[in-house]
Amino acid sequence: MSDIYDFIIRLRAIRDYTADPLSTEDLEAILEAARWTGSSKNRQDWSFVVITDPDRLQGLAEHGDFTQPIRDSKTTVVLVQEEGGNMFDIGRAAQNIMLAAKAIGVASCPITLHRDHDAREFLGAPNETIVRYAVALGYPTEDARPAMFGGRKGAQSVIKQDRY
Ligand SMILES: Cc1cc2nc3c(=O)[nH]c(=O)nc-3n(C[C@H](O)[C@H](O)[C@H](O)COP(=O)(O)O)c2cc1C
Structure with missing residues (x-):
């Protein structure tokens, strides 16, 4: 398997970041x-x-x-779903953010904003938008590890052939 394949399947949510702000680049x-x-x-x-302002x-x-x-x-x-958008696209964008971040040495964690109406108001986004997900970013600390990694369900339980 290629290095890129390995890179993709080893993407993990990382929650331990150094105090360094992300570079503009x-x-x-x-x-x-x-x-x-x-x-x-x-x-x-x-x-x-x-969002970069500490408050x-x-x-x-x-x-x-x-x-x-x-x-x-x-x-x-914060990923804002505009009116008429769909959550599948938002998920794809979040995954691209995470993969691109990893490619340049930046750790990331997807985040659910459970009170999405409040989150929308907080951002000042229009009423028709959905503000449900965000991705936290930072340079990983030296001992950063995936905190909740619990492996994955077995292939037999999630992959089905021709019918459910
Ligand atoms: C849609 C979605 C929402 C998530 N929300 C949160 C969250 O609110 N807080 C958090 O710490 N992790 C969150 N995570 C990260 C998951 O807990 C993590 O992806 C999962 O435990 C598997 O770990 P891994 O990505 O390191 O393999 C979320 C992940 C996804 C895909």
Whole structure:
């Protein structure tokens, strides 16, 4: 198998970040990967809100139940689903953010904003948008490890042939 294959299947959520802010270059590279994600009918019904202000990061973290990675990050990207958009596209963009980040040495963790209406208000996004997911970003600490890695269900239990 290729190195790229290995790189993809070894992508993990990492929650331990150094105190260093993301460089402008790294952040731009990650956002470029988000922007180039494929979407349904190429509609690109999304906005990416970059949060770096420390108070804003703490404030955003109030709107989900497992948001410590946002609190610990120096940069979090909130994925805003615009009116008419769909969650599949948002998921693809989030995965591209994570893979691109990893490719340039940046760790990441997807985050659920459980109180998405509050999150929307917090961002000042329009009523028609959905503000449900974010990705926390940061340079990994030396001993950063995936915290919740519990392996995966076996292939027999999730892969089915021709019929469910
Ligand atoms: C849609 C989605 C939402 C997630 N929300 C959170 C979250 O709110 N907080 C968190 O710490 N991790 C969150 N995660 C990370 C998962 O816990 C993690 O991906 C899972 O435990 C598997 O670990 P791994 O990605 O390191 O293999 C989320 C992941 C996904 C895909």
